């Protein structure tokens with residue numbers, strides 16, 4: 022199991038770094054080696070692991086809803102994996118947020134006729150050349166085919182395949198345009214990057230993410246789920262309510278320690294040297310988000 026999680030952590034790292042170095046040669050080479058692994062969650066729901074954000078798939082007589090689509094070079098492999106479980110077309114693609122490791126397949130899927138759906142703020146970012154100052158690069162506007170054709174500002178439902186799949190906006194969490202989607206009958210919740218399973222969270226501060234938004238969204242998720250719910254995190258292996266509680270308590274705990282120090286006037290540099298997340302580092306640290314980056318994102322986004 023440890024090896025499995027380690028592999029997934031490495032996969033996630035490729036995914037997130039890929040968000041920064043998308044389309045670079047190094048990423049293209051990494052992509053050649055990526056295999057799409059499908060896990061059957063029952064009741065027509067599947068999760069696909071490849072490189073980038075975990076993909077959720079709802080399959081049924083009306084067609085397919087796909088939640089996130091990783092990177093453009095993987096679309097053929099993702100569709101090949103999908104053809105192993107259904108002959109139906111991808112009707113809708115929900116982007117949980119704008120990051121390129123979740124939306125890279127949009128243009129390919131849009132050209133195949135899929136309708137892309139996302140929160141309004143996702144559209145605002147992917148429809149323009151988005152200059153991300155923290156990443157130090159400009160994410161070019163998507164071609165027309167990749168843009169969301171349906172956008173929403175709060176909630177929306179997909180009433181197909183005998184389910185009521187409800188997407189919820191989570192303001193200022195991982196970014197300013199996150200949504201999670203709950204497949205009610207199948208009892209599967211896809212949380213996008215609002216939740217990384219056994220990894221420190223990445224808060225995209227430049228794009229409007231905040232620690233309190235992440236905690237609020239996770240609290241709302243916890244109210245929605247029960248012990249039998251299967252949770253798809255944005256990165257990391259499948260999760261249960263108990264896993265999400267562990268993650269939530271960890272973030273809340275570190276957040277409160279940082280808040281106390283900040284309220285006492287302690288500088289960011291000194292807060293980092295206090296190591297407020299030390300007792301969690303072994304379990305949650307990873308190459309992309311280490312303790313220092315995690316603590317910095319909390320400090321910067323506390324009110």
Ligand SMILES: [Zn+2]
Pocket residue numbers: 118120195214
């Ligand atoms: Zn993300």
